[in-house]
Amino acid sequence: MDETIIATYCLCDDLLQAMHHRADPQCKMSDAEVMTTALTAALFFRGTLESARMMLKQHGYIPQMLSKSHFSRRLHRLKETFMLLFNLLGDMWRRLNYEAIYVIDSLPIAVCDNIRIKRNKLYPEEKFRGYLPSKKRYFYGLKVHLLVTKDGHPVEFFLTHGGFGDVDALKYYAFARL
Numbered sequence: 001m002d003e004t005i006i007a008t009y010c011l012c013d014d015l016l017q018a019m020h021h022r023a024d025p026q027c028k029m030s031d032a033e034v035m036t037t038a039l040t041a042a043l044f045f046r047g048t049l050e051s052a053r054m055m056l057k058q059h060g061y062i063p064q065m066l067s068k069s070h071f072s073r074r075l076h077r078l079k080e081t082f083m084l085l086f087n088l089l090g091d092m093w094r095r096l097n098y099e100a101i102y103v104i105d106s107l108p109i110a111v112c113d114n115i116r117i118k119r120n121k122l123y124p125e126e127k128f129r130g131y132l133p134s135k136k137r138y139f140y141g142l143k144v145h146l147l148v149t150k151d152g153h154p155v156e157f158f159l160t161h162g163g164f165g166d167v168d169a170l171k172y173y174a175f176a177r178l
Contacts, residue, residue: 001044005061008043009036015085028064034074035081037062049075087153093153101150104173106166108132109159111141123161130162145169 001165006047015164023031023089041052050068057065066074112120129140143164147156 004043005036005040005056005144008039009033009061012036012039012085015088016023016081018152022136028069029066029074030063031074031078031081034066034071035085036037037065037071038075038082074178086157089153092153093149094155097149097151097153097155099150102155103148104146104170105148106143106145106169108139108162109142109144118160125154125161127161127163130164143169145172 009032012035013030015036016032021031026106037052038049039051039054040056041047045055046049049071053065053068053071056062065071108120111122111128123141128142129138131138139162141162143160143162145158145160145166148154156173158169160169
């Protein structure tokens with residue numbers, strides 16, 4: 001775990017330096033540290049940012065950890081940088097996948113339970129209602145469509161509304177790059 005966290009920080013820092021990214025000099029926490037915290041949460045804490053924040057602070061990886069709300073604001077400012085990082089890593093994993101074996105899957109991101117759909121104001125349209133045949137249940141929200149290598153490395157992803165069919169999503173993948 002130690003090596004992964006350090007390697008993640010080095011990767012993020014090198015990416016930001018290559019982009020000539022300049023953060024505000026008054027910041028207590030660098031953008032590479034913010035990115036490392038988010039990636040550590042994804043890798044080791046099932047996406048729970050609070051657990052990653054506390055662990056990295058307690059173990060001395062990032063002693064000047066931001067508060068929960070300030071961290072969230074800084075993280076949202078880096079969304080374009082995360083997209084660039086994902087695209088670079090996806091391209092690298094695609095090139096390293098010599099056998100060209102890929103897996104396509106989709107997963108729901110439920111915004112609310114069925115009982116609260118009428119009060120939902122985030123996505124007011126009916127097209128956001130989807131069905132999960134494996135659970136025999138409806139959900140309301142978005143779908144993430146993924147293209148991963150056989151080893152589980154993500155190569156490509158995109159979001160659609162919950163009612164979007166998996167077969168319809170096939171025409172949106174960039175198979176020509178593979």
